[in-house]
Amino acid sequence: MYGLGILKGLSVTLKHFILTFVDDAxxxxxxxxxxxxxxxxxxxxxxxxxTVEYPEEKLPVPEEFRYIPFLVYEEEDGEKKLRCTSxxxxxxxxxxxxxxxxxxxxxxxxKPVPTPAEFCIxxxxxxxxxxxxxxxxxxxxxxxxxxxxxxFDRMKHHVFDISRLAKPVSYYASIRPKNYKTEEDARAAKAxxxxxxxxx
Amino acid sequence: MSDQSAxxxxxxxxxxxxxxxxxxxxxxxxxxxxxxMREAAGYLKNRKHFDMLTSVTSADYFPxxxxxxxxxxxxxxxxxxxxxxxxxxxxxxxxxxxxxxFPGAELQEREVWxxxxxxxxxxxxxxxxxTWEGFAGHPLRKDWKEPFFEDEIKPYKSRWPEGKFIRxxxxxxxxxxxxxxxxxxxxxWVPDKDEILYKSMTRVAKAGEDGMDSDTIIVNLGPQHPSxxxxxxxxxxxxxxxxxxxxxxxxxxxxxxxxxxERNTFLGNMPxxxxxxxxxxxxxxxxxxxxxxxxxxxxxxxxAEYIRVIMAELTRIVNHLVANGFLMNxxxxxxxxxxxxLEEREFILDFFEAASGSxxxxxxxxxxxxxxxxxxxxxxxxxxxxxxxPRKMDELEKYLIGSExxxxxxxxxxxxxxxxxxxxxxxxxLLRASGVPYDxxxxxxxxxxxxxxxxxxxxxxxxxxxxxMLRIDEIRQSIRILKQAVRDMPSGPVLTGKPQYQVxxxxxxxxxxxxxxxxxxxxYLVSNGKTxxxxxxxxxxTFINLTSLAGMSRxxxxxxxxxxxxxxxxxxxxxxx
Amino acid sequence: MKESLNSPGVQIPEELSGLVAIxxxxxxxxxxxxxxxxxxxxxxxxxxIEMICTAASRYDFSRFGMEVMRPSPRQADFxxxxxxxxxxxxxxLVRLYNQMPEPKYVVAMGACASGGGPFKxxxxxxxxxxxxLPVDVYIPGCPPTPxxxxxxxxxxxxxxxxxxxxxxxxxxxxxxxxxxPVPILGPDLIDLRKVEQIRLASQVQxxxxxxxNNEVPHE
Ligand code: SF4
Ligand code: SF4
Ligand code: SF4
Numbered sequence: 001m002y003g004l005g006i007l008k009g010l011s012v013t014l015k016h017f018i019l020t021f022v023d024d025a026x027x028x029x030x031x032x033x034x035x036x037x038x039x040x041x042x043x044x045x046x047x048x049x050x051t052v053e054y055p056e057e058k059l060p061v062p063e064e065f066r067y068i069p070f071l072v073y074e075e076e077d078g079e080k081k082l083r084c085t086s087x088x089x090x091x092x093x094x095x096x097x098x099x100x101x102x103x104x105x106x107x108x109x110x111k112p113v114p115t116p117a118e119f120c121i122x123x124x125x126x127x128x129x130x131x132x133x134x135x136x137x138x139x140x141x142x143x144x145x146x147x148x149x150x151x152f153d154r155m156k157h158h159v160f161d162i163s164r165l166a167k168p169v170s171y172y173a174s175i176r177p178k179n180y181k182t183e184e185d186a187r188a189a190k191a192x193x194x195x196x197x198x199x200x
Numbered sequence: 201m202s203d204q205s206a207x208x209x210x211x212x213x214x215x216x217x218x219x220x221x222x223x224x225x226x227x228x229x230x231x232x233x234x235x236x237m238r239e240a241a242g243y244l245k246n247r248k249h250f251d252m253l254t255s256v257t258s259a260d261y262f263p264x265x266x267x268x269x270x271x272x273x274x275x276x277x278x279x280x281x282x283x284x285x286x287x288x289x290x291x292x293x294x295x296x297x298x299x300x301x302f303p304g305a306e307l308q309e310r311e312v313w314x315x316x317x318x319x320x321x322x323x324x325x326x327x328x329x330x331t332w333e334g335f336a337g338h339p340l341r342k343d344w345k346e347p348f349f350e351d352e353i354k355p356y357k358s359r360w361p362e363g364k365f366i367r368x369x370x371x372x373x374x375x376x377x378x379x380x381x382x383x384x385x386x387x388x389w390v391p392d393k394d395e396i397l398y399k400s401m402t403r404v405a406k407a408g409e410d411g412m413d414s415d416t417i418i419v420n421l422g423p424q425h426p427s428x429x430x431x432x433x434x435x436x437x438x439x440x441x442x443x444x445x446x447x448x449x450x451x452x453x454x455x456x457x458x459x460x461x462e463r464n465t466f467l468g469n470m471p472x473x474x475x476x477x478x479x480x481x482x483x484x485x486x487x488x489x490x491x492x493x494x495x496x497x498x499x500x501x502x503x504a505e506y507i508r509v510i511m512a513e514l515t516r517i518v519n520h521l522v523a524n525g526f527l528m529n530x531x532x533x534x535x536x537x538x539x540x541x542l543e544e545r546e547f548i549l550d551f552f553e554a555a556s557g558s559x560x561x562x563x564x565x566x567x568x569x570x571x572x573x574x575x576x577x578x579x580x581x582x583x584x585x586x587x588x589x590p591r592k593m594d595e596l597e598k599y600l601i602g603s604e605x606x607x608x609x610x611x612x613x614x615x616x617x618x619x620x621x622x623x624x625x626x627x628x629x630l631l632r633a634s635g636v637p638y639d640x641x642x643x644x645x646x647x648x649x650x651x652x653x654x655x656x657x658x659x660x661x662x663x664x665x666x667x668x669m670l671r672i673d674e675i676r677q678s679i680r681i682l683k684q685a686v687r688d689m690p691s692g693p694v695l696t697g698k699p700q701y702q703v704x705x706x707x708x709x710x711x712x713x714x715x716x717x718x719x720x721x722x723x724y725l726v727s728n729g730k731t732x733x734x735x736x737x738x739x740x741x742t743f744i745n746l747t748s749l750a751g752m753s754r755x756x757x758x759x760x761x762x763x764x765x766x767x768x769x770x771x772x773x774x775x776x777x
Numbered sequence: 778m779k780e781s782l783n784s785p786g787v788q789i790p791e792e793l794s795g796l797v798a799i800x801x802x803x804x805x806x807x808x809x810x811x812x813x814x815x816x817x818x819x820x821x822x823x824x825x826i827e828m829i830c831t832a833a834s835r836y837d838f839s840r841f842g843m844e845v846m847r848p849s850p851r852q853a854d855f856x857x858x859x860x861x862x863x864x865x866x867x868x869x870l871v872r873l874y875n876q877m878p879e880p881k882y883v884v885a886m887g888a889c890a891s892g893g894g895p896f897k898x899x900x901x902x903x904x905x906x907x908x909x910l911p912v913d914v915y916i917p918g919c920p921p922t923p924x925x926x927x928x929x930x931x932x933x934x935x936x937x938x939x940x941x942x943x944x945x946x947x948x949x950x951x952x953x954x955x956x957x958p959v960p961i962l963g964p965d966l967i968d969l970r971k972v973e974q975i976r977l978a979s980q981v982q983x984x985x986x987x988x989x990n991n992e993v994p995h996e
Binding site: 002003004005006008009012013016042043044050061062063064065066086088089091092093094095097099100101102103112118120122127128129130131134135143159 | 354355356359360361362363364365367464465467468469470471472474475536540543546547550553554555556557558561563571572584585587588595598599600602603604605606607699701702
Binding site: 331332334335336339346347348349350368369373374376377378379380381382383384385386387389391392423424425430431451452453454455456457459460463471472475478479538539542543546559560561772773 | 819820821822823825826827829830833834835848860861863865866869870873893895896897898899900901902903904908919920922961962963964965966967968971972974975976978979980
């Protein structure tokens with residue numbers, strides 16, 4: 001019969017529609033705005049309503065997620081010490097060339113000091129590729145997870161300087177626990193090896 | 201290249217002055233004198249069965265006075281491509297057009313004219329294609345400089361160690377990305393009003409069978425139009441509602457991919473390739489990595505090969521879901537099918553995001569492997585997706601393919617015959633839906649595709665419905681490959697050698713290609729031994745597939761043109777680059 | 778929605794609290810506008826795909842009253858520039874903007890629309906749509922994820938909340954706002970507001986460049 005195909009198709013939409021209520025009834029309150037609800041919405045068992053109600057619900061981003069880079073600093077007795085040595089590798093590897101680094105120069109000797117005097121990233125150019133973080137030999141630049149950075153004025157707010165880029169190690173450890181752990185382990189192993197050779 | 205020498209070996213005996221092997225180290229293929237090119241192409245086509253001209257491009261060897269035309273021919277029965285070159289002078293760059301031998305050269309030759317300034321004599325419609333009429337100069341020439349020009353190659357010196365931040369605009373006299381030829385007077389400028397374009401369209405005199413005299417009208421669809429899948433414009437000459445002639449107008453998203461690519465380091469191009477066909481970033485990465493690996497002469501480790509295949513096949517699924525969804529949109533099934541497809545896509549994107557860090561711009565492949573491994577968690581995520589997808593595909597199929605509206609509007613509409621498809625250099629689903637079982641994964645296998653058991657999908661009517669069904673078939677085959685890949689995946693490293701940010705690539709040329717979801721995606725690279733490519737060309741499948749659009753549309757109703765375009769499945773990032 | 782609609786500082790007797798809301802004209806006017814922002818569909822590049830994802834089931838911006846995304850400017854409230862703006866495309870965008878009825882807003886989504894993005898150095902890319910249109914909200918990212926886009930759109934709502942009818946509603950003034958001149962494609966993009974500058978700049982160039990190659994006037 002003519003039109004049967006359409007009806008058959010529409011039965012699929014109807015099924016989707018009904019499933020929403022079935023699923024809601026089955027899962028009860030916890031389906032919305034709760035951590036397990038969000039986890040359910042990301043799992044492939046999901047049926048029924050698919051929508052994540054941002055801003056009340058936020059999908060967690062995976063560890064590797066990358067947005068704008070940030071600079072890691074260590075806190076040593078209240079002082080912020082950037083890990084960055086201003087070696088310039090990140091600015092060389094950056095494909096659209098949006099990292100600007102001014103190296104600190106010791107005013108007396110005229111020799112470069114391993115810390116940046118200025119460090120700028122133009123986020124209106126940055127393509128979030130993550131290559132800077134991948135190739136930094138000192139684990140000093142990492143990709144941030146913070147994506148809620150819309151602004152009203154780009155001239156003022158879209159060139160991130162050190163004050164905006166610098167974030168503590170603890171923050172890094174919190175957003176990328178696995179990476180942090182492997183790096184720390186590698187560092188500890190290296191230090192141990194060094195000790196071993198020194199004592200031997 | 202055994203195939204090539206066998207073919208041309210006999211030719212060189214017959215016509216010693218036609219084909220001479222390109223013996224420069226790192227180069228391959230044959231050099232043909234430019235005045236012989238047309239005959240040689242005809243000979244290859246008619247006598248040697250190289251019936252597809254897959255790629256036409258050019259490379260500027262400034263400061264030497266030489267532009268090389270580079271042609272890649274293929275046989276529709278499979279095998280490696282045959283590379284033919286012609287040397288032209290930079291001043292009088294001119295060569296015979298191949299359009300009458302290979303219609304598929306039409307858009308590609310226009311692109312070469314636009315960007316490299318090579319004139320093709322005998323081309324029926326040699327206008328600018330990616331830039332606009334009146335644009336000053338030919339940007340891909342090495343001595344042409346853009347307004348924000350800073351240095352020949354990256355990295356720029358001004359970023360480190362004295363990297364004071366300055367916006368590029370502040371260095372430009374006009375405070376913008378602008379530069380005008382000397383002595384230019386903006387007030388006396390007469391902008392191009394597309395008159396040549398409109399005149400170039402065939403105007404069929406009405407036969408007047410009904411005794412009425414009616415005129416044809418020109419209708420512009422796009423660039424701001426919901427049906428054009430981005431900023432694409434079609435100019436159609438209509439007789440009533442029937443399309444008499446149609447011309448695609450593109451370049452509204454021309455982002456100078458190739459010019460920027462020639463400045464970037466080899467690695468720096470990787471994230472840029474993501475933005476070519478932005479729905480399938482992984483396969484773009486794949487093709488580019490293959491091309492550079494050919495130059496570097498390295499191979500990825502076993503596990504990386506499997507991961508690459510997994511990612512490429514997932515990308516194919518994503519692309520076909522999106523393509524079919526939007527095709528249904530064009531057919532009038534407004535948004536519900538798209539929403540269902542995008543829902544499934546989200547799961548795959550979650551997987552990509554967990555693996556690579558970004559949903560769309562994956563930047564996941566590296567030369568000699570991939571950037572990071574998939575752990576146990578991710579593998580179970582993948583398995584769950586593979587478990588869900590077939591179920592959802594069945595549902596989608598039940599939802600759509602029985603529908604009478606879909607069938608009436610798509611069956612027998614927009615037919616592309618196999619002969620026309622081959623002549624127009626069509627690749628991918630467009631070609632296979634026309635009854636040519638040509639899939640690079642089988643025709644000229646790369647990576648580890650020869651290990652998997654899968655069928656090359658093919659359908660025979662060459663209409664919209666077949667293209668739609670072919671994509672569904674291919675999704676099923678991809679799932680099949682994925683299951684095998686997950687089963688057989690060995691453990692081990694995922695990258696050969698050390699991660700390097702400035703790879704020095706031996707001089708030479710390479711053409712790396714994959715069967716992308718949309719067709720043959722190829723990268724033609726020339727290296728001069730430095731850290732950045734001397735020539736970087738993208739053989740964009742959808743750009744070349746658009747050659748068939750006009751032929752498929754003629755005689756159809758204007759509403760069908762929209763669906764025909766949808767069934768070709770274009771992505772403007774790749775068409776315009 | 779009542780909390781945001783109800784004007785603070787005015788005490789409503791308890792027995793009426795569920796029935797009556799006292800508000801200012803500004804508030805109710807903005808409340809109406811912020812919850813029915815209709816975007817103009819103008820997908821330009823990669824970012825457009827994320828925009829579509831935002832409109833699709835998982836993020837679904839119809840929860841914000843934005844689902845009426847149509848490609849016609851006539852009923853649109855804001856223009857979501859999602860992707861790279863090229864010189865060839867910008868005349869069309871300016872024309873569309875001019876056709877939108879007031880009050881109108883522009884949201885620049887992604888690095889490209891805000892400031893040229895990774896393709897800024899290219900010869901045919903406009904380094905930021907704000908060279909032509911007044912942008913209200915910029916969303917960094919390449920591409921901004923759907924959640925980042927939603928965050929940006931909420932910023933736009935926030936901006937609307939802070940507009941007062943008396944001072945900010947210039948669209949009710951007689952003179953209104955003049956249309957933006959549509960740029961012309963010449964040897965390069967001719968911004969009609971800069972004609973004088975362009976002439977001067979190209980005159981200055983003349984002696985400097987040695988005109989060695991007629992094919993390459995750019996220098
Ligand atoms: S962030 Fe890393 S790569 Fe960049 S300059 Fe600092 S130490 Fe070097
Ligand atoms: S993420 Fe990529 S584009 Fe952005 S600063 Fe790092 S290297 Fe540059
Ligand atoms: S910002 Fe990035 S994702 Fe968006 S259009 Fe530009 S290149 Fe594409």
